[in-house]
Amino acid sequence: xxxxxxxxxxxxxxxxxxxxxxxxxxxxxxxxxxxxxxxxxxxxxxxxxxxxxxxxxxxxxxxxxxxxxxxxxxxxxxxxxxxxxxxxxxxxxxxxxxx
Ligand SMILES: [Zn+2]
Numbered sequence: 039x040x041x042x043x044x045x046x047x048x049x050x051x052x053x054x055x056x057x058x059x060x061x062x063x064x065x066x067x068x069x070x071x072x073x074x075x076x077x078x079x080x081x082x083x084x085x086x087x088x089x090x091x092x093x094x095x096x097x098x099x100x101x102x103x104x105x106x107x108x109x110x111x112x113x114x115x116x117x118x119x120x121x122x123x124x125x126x127x128x129x130x131x132x133x134x135x136x137x
């Protein structure tokens with residue numbers, strides 16, 4: 039079976055560009071990632087949460103000094119990850135398990 043989206047590509051919502059690949063991502067627990075994107079055409083930045091698909095390459099962690107992945111996007115990614123974790127805990131209706 040061929041994975042139609044092996045690199046967690048996403049579409050820009052600010053222009054018609056499809057298949058923008060994540061610049062980096064942070065892990066969200068054991069089964070998820072939050073990926074950060076920057077559109078190569080219009081410069082729009084956004085993040086997207088994904089459930090990890092076995093066999094797909096996980097995008098690299100954002101580097102603090104990366105000239106591509108700026109601090110603003112890195113902060114957004116971490117914020118998204120925190121929100122996703124909070125939602126997950128709320129949906130389970132119980133506190134997170136001790137790590
Ligand atoms: Zn765009």
